[in-house]
Amino acid sequence: MTADYLFIHAILITMRGNGVGILEDGAVAVTGNRISAVGATKEVLQDWSAHRVIDASGKVVMPGLIDAHIHTGDGLVRGVSQDLNNWMQHGLWPFEQELRKDVDAVCKGSLMNIVEALKAGTTTFCDFDTPMTQIVQNHVKVGTRARVAELISELPEENKTAVGELYTFDPAQGNRKFLRNLDLIQKWNDRENGRITCMLGPQGPDMCSKELLLEIQEAAFRLDTGIHMHVSQGDREINQMMKRYGKRSIPFLDEIGYLNHRLMAVHLTEATKEETQLLASKGAGMILCSGSIAIIDGIIPPAAEFLEVSDRLALGSDQAPGNNCNNMFNEMKFTAILNKCKFKDPSVFPAGKVLRMATIEAAKAIGLGNEIGSIDVGKKADLLMIDMTQPCLSPIILHPVRNVVPNLVYSAKGSEVELVMVDGNILIENFQVLTVDEKQVVRDAQAAVERVCKAAELPFSKIPESRLHRMMQNDEL
Incomplete structure (x- = not known):
């Protein structure tokens, strides 16, 4: 039989079974956009030839990484609001408000963000923005797999609610955003050979009325799609929920029927153990953004508590202004180290487990477990080839213990990703992006951010805490 591509002599990490499923001299055949054979190189070569054979000696071939929660539209405002107690209002808001007035700038930042993540091995993006x-067209252009949702909230365009006050809702604004999400689903769901799929995206239970949340829930059942939503993402949210409903977020969502397999609940930063395990027991998935939450809030979300009940836990990078990078190798390492510190136990969150959280368990959590996340015959051909001869990943030790997976989680930076394939198409080869001009993408983003920052300078200067932040960043203190 003849395949389109045949990877041979790879250290193959299949993610099959309950572990990482390593084959030390493995081969993968790809025909069209599907994996057509997996096994030992000697055995696969007995039955398969290919139009192109790739010798993967000294390389790892593994499933593409899944970023289960990312706002690529914030790519331009990386690093503007770090090291603040109130990251959003005192740092990000002046820039974000100006950025959102400039759709072209949003899209140029998104494209740069996607290229950044792709080069570090992210093949699937749950893009929530x-x-x-418009943003989804960047995924089409680059060739990435995307599970997209439009942010839906009833907050007014000019949200001037003081911290601690109950939000004022604008139902007309919420309805417009809901209709945009429905239009997104109609135009883009299951397009580009199935690479683009859609979900519904209420921004958070505190930012939508109960009536709108119920409308979104009905649409999710009717359209048979999932719901991507921030849940218990901060004390500000919990304060709003208690003021409006007299209930915390997760008990409220349980009361209105949101806790089920359709829900991808992001962060759970403020969730108690009991709330976390209630959500897990109802079949919802949890998206853990370790790097972002650590930098923004100095908090380690209750992932271990969730895992006591369910394995539907995935990792996300969140956004550039909160996390500074969108790199799933970074997220795996952060997740392992922070939880080891939290529990004062070096054995928790071992390397193989967090690698599963970025591959097969992530695929299950986002509802694509039958399509991606492992190297299995019939699954989509989303693959990485990683150069293990790079100094930070060397030497390769296979006996009497294997050091490959620990080094991928604790040593890799993402720059060791030599080849990326999505849906059977090679998007990166010899470390170079093939589908877009990377340098032009960066130049376009730089030009766009300069006009955004010029527009943001006056509103930024009016916030006393922001002025202090600028002095800190400019080494004036």
């Missing part, structure tokens, strides 16, 4: 009907 606005305006998604």
Whole structure:
């Protein structure tokens, strides 16, 4: 039989079974956009030839990484609001408000963000942003797999609610955003050979009325799609929920029927153990953004508590202004180290487990477990080839213990990703992006951010805490 591509002599990490499923001299055949054979190189070569054979000696071939929660539209404002107690209002808001007025800038930042993540091995993006009907076209252009949702909230365009006050809702604004999400689904769901799929995206239970949340829930059942939503993401949210409903977020969502397999609940930063395990027991998935939450809030979310009940836990990088990078190798390492510190136990969150959280368990959590996340015959051909001869990943030790997976989690930076394949198409080869001009993408983003920052300078200067932040960043203190 003849395949399109045949990877041979790889250290193959299949993610099959309950571990990482390593084959020390493995081969993978790809025909069209599917994996057509997996096994020992000697055995696969007995039955398969290919139009192109790739010798993967000294390389790892593994499933593509899944970023289960990312706002690519924030790519331009990386690093503007770090090291603050109130990251959003005192740092990000002046820039974010100006950025969102400039759709072209949002899209140029998104494209740069996607290229950044792709080069570090991310093949699937759960992109949660606005305006998604424009942003999704970046995924089409680059060739990535994307599971997209439009941010839906009823907050007014000019949200001037003081911290601690109950949000004022604008139902007309919420309805417009809901209709945009429905339009996104109609235009883009299951397009590009199935690479693009859509979900519904209420921004959070505190940012939508109960009536709108119920409308979104009904649409999710009717359209048979999932719901991507921030849940218990901060004390500000919990304060809003208690003021409005007299209930914390997760008990409220349970009461209105949101806790089920359709829900991808992001962060759970403020969730108690009991709330976390209630959500897990109802079949919802949890998306853990370790790097972002550590930098923004100095908090380690209750992932271990969730895992006591369910394995539907995935990792996400969140956004560039909160996390500074969108790199799933970074997220795996952060997740392992922070939880080892939290529990004062070096054996928790071992390397193989967090690698599963970025591959097969992530695929299950986002509803694509039958399509991606492991190297199995019939699954989509989303693959990475990683150069293990790079100094930070060397030497390769296979006996009497294997050091390959620990080194991928604790040593890799992402720059060792030599080849990326999505849906059977090679997007990166010899470390170079093939589908877009990377340098032009960066130049375009730089030009766009300069006009955004110029527009943000006056509103930024009016916030006393922001002025202090600028002095800190400019070494004036």
